[in-house]
Amino acid sequence: MKKYNSLKLLLAGLILITAACDTKIDAPTLSKGSADFTKYIAVGNSLTSGYADGGLYLDGQLNSFPSIIAKQMKLVGGGAFNQSLFDDAHSNGSGYLSLGGFNPNGTPILNQVTDKLAYRDAMGHFIKFTGDIENLGIPGMRLDLGAAAPTFSALNPYFERLLPDAQVGNTTYLNFIAGRSHTFFSFWLGNNDVLGWATNGGVVNNDPTKALTSKANFTNLYSAFIGTLTAQGQKGVVATIPDVTAIPYFNTVTVSAINAGLKANPQTANYSLVINALNPATGLHSPRLATSADLIILTFNTASIGVNGYGLSPLNPIKDEQVLDKDEVAIAKDYVNSYNTSIKTIAAAKGLAVFDAYAFLNQFKGAGISVDGVAASSSYISGNVFSLDGVHLTPFGYAIAANGFINSINSTYGSTIPTVNTADYRFVKFP
Amino acid sequence: MIKKLLLAACIAMPATIFAQGFQVNLQGQKQIGMAGAGAGTAMDGATLFFNPGAMVMLKENQINLGVSPLLFKSAFLKAGSNQVEHNKNEVAPPFEAYAVFGPKSGKIKFGIGAYTPFGGLVNWGNQWSGKYSLISLNLKAIYIQPTISVKLTDNIGLGAGFVYNHGSVNLQRAIPITKPDGSDSKATLDGSGEGYGWNAGIYFKTLSGVTIGIVHRSKVDTKLNNGDATFDVPTALQAGFPTKFNSSLPLPATTSLGFGFYPSQKTTIAFDANWVHWSVYKNLEFDYDNNARVADTKSPRNYSDGASLKLGINQQQTDKLALRAGVGYAFTPVKDGYVTPEAPDANRLILSAGLGYNFTSKFNLDLSFLYEGIESRKQTNLESNLSGTFKTNVYIPGIGLSYKF
The missing domain is CATH 3.40.50.1110 (SGNH hydrolase)
Structure with missing residues (x-):
């Protein structure tokens, strides 16, 4: 079966050859165009x-x-x-x-x-x-x-x-x-x-x-x-x-999520978040209910809401720094x-x-x-x-x-x- | 009250499994040498696969064994990049084994065969640009087919076989969640399952001497139940990830029309037209046992049907030596926007060569070599937005032994 052995060698050789030759795709030519990137x-x-x-x-x-x-x-x-x-x-x-x-x-x-x-x-x-x-x-x-x-x-x-x-x-x-x-x-x-x-x-x-x-x-x-x-x-x-x-x-801390949280708590269920918002007509700030168009900052501590009524009434709105109204x-x-x-x-x-x-x-x-x-x-x-x-x-x-x-x-x-x-x-x- | 962190969005699980690329047309060494044409001829025991109706026309009882180590060599150039990436060299081992036997009368033949009509082995590694689509896929489908074939007349054969499929899949993919050491998370889906189908054909010898075969191999829906889903993720997130998954592998039906021409005693020319019913492949779905972090997925695939044309010649050079060659062309079922690293598919050109050697009247050796050049295809995947050019060459040497009795 000498011939059979050489055929096996041929087969092994074919596998090795094809393994060695990678499929090619031409990469684009690199050029600096009209710019100079030296420094x-x-x-x-x-x-x-x-x-x-x-x-x-x-x-x-x-x-x-x-x-x-x-x-x-x-x-x-x-x-x-x-x-x-x-x-x-x-x-x-x-x-x-x-x-x-x-x-x-x-x-x-x-x-x-x-x-x-x-x-x-x-x-x-x-x-x-x-x-x-x-x-x-x-x-x-x-x-x-x-x-x-x-x-x-x-x-x-x-x-x-x-x-x-x-x-x-x-x-x-x-x-x-x-x-x-x-x-x-x-x-x-x-x-x-x-x-x-x-x-x-x-x-x-x-x-x-x-x-x-x-x-x-x-x-x-x-x-x-x-x-x-x-x-x-x-x-x-x-x-x-x-x-x-x-x-x-x-866009992470949202007014709707905060209000949903207030509603879920029986003690605050009748309250909504109050902010100190800009009145564009006067340039002054005054309290009003927050809406989804008001953006609360990421670092705002939501646990502070309701502590001594914080953020729940026009007398105690959340700080102006904490909301981009x-x-x-x-x-x-x-x-x-x-x-x-x-x-x-x-x-x-x-x-x-x-x-x-x-x-x-x-x-x-x-x-x-x-x-x-x-x-x-x-x-x-x-x-x-x-x-x-x-x-x-x-x-x-x-x-x-x-x-x-x-x-x-x-x-x-x-x-x-x-x-x-x-x-x-x-x-x-x-x- | 900060929005709950939903991580599901970044873990939409896996993409495509199959394509033309996963139909493996390596079911007989003689036929491989002829580009895979064989529905209209009765060459050897592999007719059990190619056309059960032709099996009864085999003169002798026989056993055929073969293996075709397959090298799938793919390259990817991401749009805008200058780095061509390659999949790793790994050899997939499609094989075939057939036994055909029957009474001397030749009116009926029985057979049993095992072969691998679908499969795929592609490993891009865990560092390449498409790793969040796929690291590696190892897919195997082993069909076992008991078959019966009868002669209606001397010129008409009918045959049918029952197909049992044992399928297995191992799919690995990087997940875009960074672990404490800075490395990626990873998902591994490993499972196996069973499916059933059939294979039937009819074979005519016409008065002109031309032989004709019509064959249909049914769809085989293979259910993967209770597969292992392994999510290697940061410990802070581990709870809630699934550990098991169910899925199904819709292996499509194929309808073939084949012709055999015999211009001389020593020459056989085979021509096959195949229609692969890939359009059954609408979605790929994965159902997980725990959806706290990963939602079940249903990814649209929307394949069209695939088709191929194959032409092969067998020349009996001497009593001992036969030479073979073939050419074919396959049309991809994968539409634009659905090309993935698992199946970087495109239309493909098929070239083949082969030889057969009869050591004795009973013992025969066949060698084959098949090349498939899959056309370069520049694509942006609709699901991942992975954009770039795929080009693949497939090299398949093969060896087979036959024993007639």
Whole structure:
């Protein structure tokens, strides 16, 4: 049966040969198009820094959208991209929220991470970071304070962390980002010019980080920043400002759920939630019953309702800071729309790519969409896009945003930066 | 009073199971060498499968055994990406075994066969871009078919067999819930079940010498009851996940019309047209024993029917050596928007070659090699939005032994 043995060998050989030759699909040719990604800098606020779960920490930084974009840019000639990373001994940075489990009623238990923090004193100052950075995102940064308030460099600990002592209190963010000899930039700033106000229920209280930047001022300051970033004719991508109602911070604790809870309790069955709402005619606040158009903030403690009658009568409405009422929502929407019109106009004049973050986040509203089999929505925790603070994104959320940026860059500059595999990025961590 | 966290939304469970890709047309080594055509000819014991009506026309009693190690090599390029991803090299082992016997008179023949008409083995790994649609699928259907075939006249044979199916499925999929270590959760569905059906055919020898076969293999609804559902999820969520599932595998019917032409004593040409009734496959449903976190699922599939055309030639080169070749084309039942990593299906081209060698008048060896080139197909799945290009090649060497008595 010698012949039979050789036939068996032939069969085995065929299997090996076919196993070795992989099925081929031609991948697209990679090109930088008309842009130059040699030195990419990222300018912006917490979203640019990789802030997540109510804090800035190493894992969030490593998954920041600019770092994801930069990694992909390297495939078409991009250069080094450094971030102000916390080191391993201080990897939890500012500290952040972690999910500890669920209460019997299904509400999440959030814990504050307090080990491996990066503070150098008890006043909330961070250990200084020195070294080259291309990610210039500063949590809390605003257009108005960034353009014209040198004192903000001392007041904002994330900014202070990056500055030599001599510059602290003496430089603006606009100065900080200038003169970096970049060839390409991303610019996503202006969110806090409305979000700071909105997340505080539309209450300013003389706090400049809670102020609403006027529409005219926004346009001027935006032009100033873009003027600085394009001083040598550099190309870049800018992003619009998301709708405040697109984020879980405003759509998780709902008036209807609170009222249903009141009704279910015999002691409060005849009561409904009362808020202190803006009267747009007078500009003054007065108490009224809450409706589903009023947005309660995520951090509102629902257990406080009814304690000494809190929130149940016109004499004792819930605090103005805890609700963005219907007319304040309208103001926020109006400002966001105006800001975005300015952004698109200024970007068009300079030929810049625009990532429409407003449209991007709106697609996750309600039931949301499926992203490669992942249910992605603006639902808190289960929506997979937003981190535990209900404002900032999960690594997965930042990855799909990064792909949105990449697609905008590609369509504007004719480049073919490949998008990233979003399935490589995690969601909210469960215990 | 915060909205209850409903996790069900992120765990809509599994997608497609079957497609053309899971119909395995490897039921006889001689026929494989002829691109799988065999409804209109009486080559060997595999006629039990191809056309029970032709079985009675076999001259000898015989036993046929064969195996066709199958390599399903698929590639995926996600839209916008430059990374081509491949499934893992794993060999699926479709096999066939037939025994055909009857009295010397030749008026009647009995047979029993075991074969694997449906199956699939595809493993993309747990790191690829479509892992939330599928990590791996291992599907097996083993049909056992006792059969009787009678000669109505010297030129007409009728045959029918009862089909018992033992089916099993192991499906693994990543779940988008992050565990404390940052890794994915995972679902594994593992179950087996039984189904019943039939296979009947009629075979004519026409005056012109052309032979004709008409065959229908029925749908086999295979119920999977009490399968194991294993959800590897964070401990905070474990309570409320199901541990058992029920489902059913609707293995479709096939109707075939086959012809045999005999231009010379030594040459047989076979041509088959097959109609696969995939349109019965409307939905894929999974019923779980605990719906606290995962809802029962009913995923629309909406397949159309599939079809294939196959042409093969057998040339008896010498008394001992036969050479075979074939070509075929199959039309996919999977509509646009329903292509999945389990069945990255498209129309396919089939090419085959084979040889047979008679060591003695009783003992015969057959070798075959079948190639299926599944056309490149760029798709966005309607359910998952997974978007990209699939391209698959299937390589199937085969070996079979026959003993006549």
